[in-house]
Amino acid sequence: MKMADYKPRHFNWRVEGTVAVMSLDRPERKNPMTFESYAEMRDTFRQLSYADDIKAVVIASNGGNFCSGGDVHDIIGPLLDKDMKGLLEFTRMTGDLVKAMNAAPQPIISAVDGVCVGAGAMIALFSDMRIGTPAAKTAFLFTRVGLAGCDMGACAMLPRVIGQGRAAELLYTGRVMSADEAERWGFFNRLTDGAQLEAEALKLAQQLVAGPTFAHMMTKTMLAQEWSMSLPMAIESEAQAQAICMQTRDFRRAYDAFVAKGKPVFAGD
Structure with a gap:
């Protein structure tokens, strides 16, 4: 939309x-x-x-x-x-x-x-x-x-x-x-x-x-959800959220930019 x-x-x-x-x-x-x-x-x-x-x-x-x-x-x-x-x-x-x-x-x-x-x-x-x-x-x-x-x-x-x-x-x-x-x-x-x-x-x-907007969405989601979680549940949920973010192209872009001693240009995917 x-x-x-x-x-x-x-x-x-x-x-x-x-x-x-x-x-x-x-x-x-x-x-x-x-x-x-x-x-x-x-x-x-x-x-x-x-x-x-x-x-x-x-x-x-x-x-x-x-x-x-x-x-x-x-x-x-x-x-x-x-x-x-x-x-x-x-x-x-x-x-x-x-x-x-x-x-x-x-x-x-x-x-x-x-x-x-x-x-x-x-x-x-x-x-x-x-x-x-x-x-x-x-x-x-x-x-x-x-x-x-x-x-x-x-x-x-x-x-x-x-x-x-x-x-x-x-x-x-x-x-x-x-x-x-x-x-x-x-x-x-x-x-x-x-x-x-x-x-x-x-x-x-x-x-x-200009940042990793998919990761920002995940951050907002976890900030909202973790108030109703126990600490072990929150840690596990963050492990899952971070594993999802590690599959994004933005994560790869950040790594490639670091190796090239440059600044990543994120695209939100």
């Missing part, structure tokens, strides 16, 4: 080489999520599992903000009128978005500026890497609207990224995590100036796609 000409209706999309760059498209409202954008983003990441022309994804900010979470008028208001079946359909759909991100073979980099809260914070959390700006303000604010902090996999994923105690504080209080805290705690891989944010994320993505 080719996605260079993909035209989503509910968010911005462009492709630079083999890097897809997407962003939410309501900057005047700080880019809130709607029912439609949830569903379309979920379906897009599912399609990316079969896209051979996209090797990495950047989720960018827009208008100085990343995402303000679920739209109060377009989502939260209508949820008050839904029955349990309708509510569960919605909460499962939001979970399906981050599951699709986790399952997509491409590394995903979130470039976070300004507001990054609620569902936006979850999209950033389920990215493989995050670059922020000093103005980034991240909050898992579910308890502040009377909901549990366990939304969209937050209680599973956030402790893995920043630790159990820190995650518990953020999920109980819903308070803002500053950019400095986020970098210090490991949520952000690094901070950069807002004017350079998207360029820095693209640079990182392009570094990844």
Whole structure:
């Protein structure tokens, strides 16, 4: 499946080489999520599992903000009128978005500026890497609207990224995590100036796609799977994954380049 000409209706999309760059498209409202954008983003990441022309994804900010979470008028208001079946359909759909991100073979980099809260914070959390700006303000604010902090996999994923105690504080209080805290705690891989944010994320993505992309896919797969494995199972799974990678042409290219005292040019096969 080719996605260079993909035209989503509910968010911005462009492709630079083999890097897809997407962003939410309501900057005047700080880019809130709607029912439609949830569903379309979920379906897009599912399609990316079969896209051979996209090797990495950047989720960018827009208008100085990343995402303000679920739209109060377009989502939260209508949820008050839904029955349990309708509510569960919605909460499962939001979970399906981050599951699709986790399952997509491409590394995903979130470039976070300004507001990054609620569902936006979850999209950033389920990215493989995050670059922020000093103005980034991240909050898992579910308890502040009377909901549990366990939304969209937050209680599973956030402790893995920043630790159990820190995650518990953020999920109980819903308070803002500053950019400095986020970098210090490991949520952000690094901070950069807002004017350079998207360029820095693209640079990182392009570094990844110039590498052994099949091996990157295997790395992402093992990072996701090994949380539920015992240590002996994980070691055996990595032995199998590495044996698979040793059959790739990229492994041969790396060896040939080393022998020739050159730099390998990887092709992802």
